[in-house]
Amino acid sequence: MKTRAAIAWEPNRPLEIEEIDLEGPKDGEVLVRIVTTSLCHTDMFTLSGKDPEGLFPAILGHEGVGIVEEIGRGVTSVKPGDHVIPLYIPEDPDCPYIRSGKTNLCQTIRETQGLGVMPDGTSRFSYKGRMIHHYMGTSTFSEYTVLPEISVARISTEAPLAKASVMGCAIPTGMGAVRNTAKVQPGATVAVFGLGAVGMAVIQGAKMVGAGRIIGIDTNPSKFPLARGLGATECIDPKEFQQPIHQVVIDMTNGGVDYAFECIGNVNVMRSALECCHKGWGECTVIGVAGAGEEIATRPFQLVTGRVWRGSAFGGVRGRSQLPGMVDEWLRGEFSVDPYITHNMTHEQINTAFDLLHAGESIRSVIHF
Numbered sequence: 001m002k003t004r005a006a007i008a009w010e011p012n013r014p015l016e017i018e019e020i021d022l023e024g025p026k027d028g029e030v031l032v033r034i035v036t037t038s039l040c041h042t043d044m045f046t047l048s049g050k051d052p053e054g055l056f057p058a059i060l061g062h063e064g065v066g067i068v069e070e071i072g073r074g075v076t077s078v079k080p081g082d083h084v085i086p087l088y089i090p091e092d093p094d095c096p097y098i099r100s101g102k103t104n105l106c107q108t109i110r111e112t113q114g115l116g117v118m119p120d121g122t123s124r125f126s127y128k129g130r131m132i133h134h135y136m137g138t139s140t141f142s143e144y145t146v147l148p149e150i151s152v153a154r155i156s157t158e159a160p161l162a163k164a165s166v167m168g169c170a171i172p173t174g175m176g177a178v179r180n181t182a183k184v185q186p187g188a189t190v191a192v193f194g195l196g197a198v199g200m201a202v203i204q205g206a207k208m209v210g211a212g213r214i215i216g217i218d219t220n221p222s223k224f225p226l227a228r229g230l231g232a233t234e235c236i237d238p239k240e241f242q243q244p245i246h247q248v249v250i251d252m253t254n255g256g257v258d259y260a261f262e263c264i265g266n267v268n269v270m271r272s273a274l275e276c277c278h279k280g281w282g283e284c285t286v287i288g289v290a291g292a293g294e295e296i297a298t299r300p301f302q303l304v305t306g307r308v309w310r311g312s313a314f315g316g317v318r319g320r321s322q323l324p325g326m327v328d329e330w331l332r333g334e335f336s337v338d339p340y341i342t343h344n345m346t347h348e349q350i351n352t353a354f355d356l357l358h359a360g361e362s363i364r365s366v367i368h369f
């Protein structure tokens, strides 16, 4: 079949919308019509050429929602008409990682996903006979996309598809990092570095679990009103201080925070986020994604004296078994996705979404097909 898709031909080149060829679902695969997709910083990161796994040409996009149109042989858990969120971390109940109960990092198709192909080693996308890579196993910047059955989460048909794309990455990532990874305790003091959609979801999650103080930190103060609206008790701009930001936070909190989250992808800030944690117990969760060759550093003494450094992917959320429940929380009014959606646009305007995110002017742009 044909589908209109935004092709990333090479790093740092605007996406080009073309009608491309899409092969139908093979065994164990599903064809999904994407209704909306939103732009996450990680798509921009990969387009920048800094992603060691970045492959071109590719159909980017991993934060979306759609409707199952067709299923391949052997697919039993979804059917045409089901509303689904594509999962860049699948959930295969037979995966030893999933069976361990210790992680959401299903490895069943991780290798082929990283190579930009389906589990059988081939791509479903092509343009004038040239193979185009899948991205993160999802490729939601296409009107139609093909995914493995284990890479879709069936959600309530009550969820408005015009908004649900943000449940494909930002919100579960931030909220999940608070609840599943750091397990933030009621009354805790929390520092959130980076107030994009992910940082905002950390703030919202921290408020939901009853954190006492939530300190939002960003070099772009235009993010502060929304951060406060979602639950930040204070917001600070590192540029306004003479001292390093970790020291500022330590001074504000009588020795450091209980939990810090890095939601930027800056290795220097990852160090600050660790070092603003309280001696003896403070825990830093790294969510931001850093470029090829970049490394984190600190004095080991920071860890010896009780601080913890850990990371979180997709908020530790197991997509098929836990994401539908998070969508239900949204539908019950336990949180709102509306504050995250600062812009709505058409597929043709997708490069504007990149420009807005790059300029720090959007939280999430939702692209409607």
Ligand code: NAD
Pocket: 040, 041, 042, 045, 169, 170, 173, 193, 194, 195, 196, 197, 198, 199, 217, 218, 219, 220, 223, 238, 263, 264, 265, 266, 269, 286, 287, 288, 289, 290, 312, 313, 314, 315, 357, 360, 362, 363
């Ligand atoms: P975003 O671009 O919307 O937000 C980043 C924020 O960081 C911006 O508000 C920016 O002003 C701020 N910032 C930049 N440099 C700063 C500095 N030195 N100090 C303080 N603030 C600074 O991005 P996003 O979509 O919210 O994603 C955030 C990060 O999380 C990215 O690295 C993204 O790739 C990553 N991410 C990871 C996961 C995961 O599962 N681990 C999931 C989604 C996104």
Ligand code: AHE
Pocket: 040, 042, 043, 051, 052, 053, 054, 088, 089, 105, 110, 169, 289, 290, 313, 314
């Ligand atoms: N490909 C990059 C890493 C990118 C990365 O860390 N991806 C996160 C999700 S970011 C969503 O916005 C993730 O899920 N990682 C787990 C995994 O298995 O990829 C690199 O550095 O190679």
Ligand code: ZN
Pocket: 040, 041, 042, 043, 062, 063, 169, 170
């Ligand atoms: Zn993302």
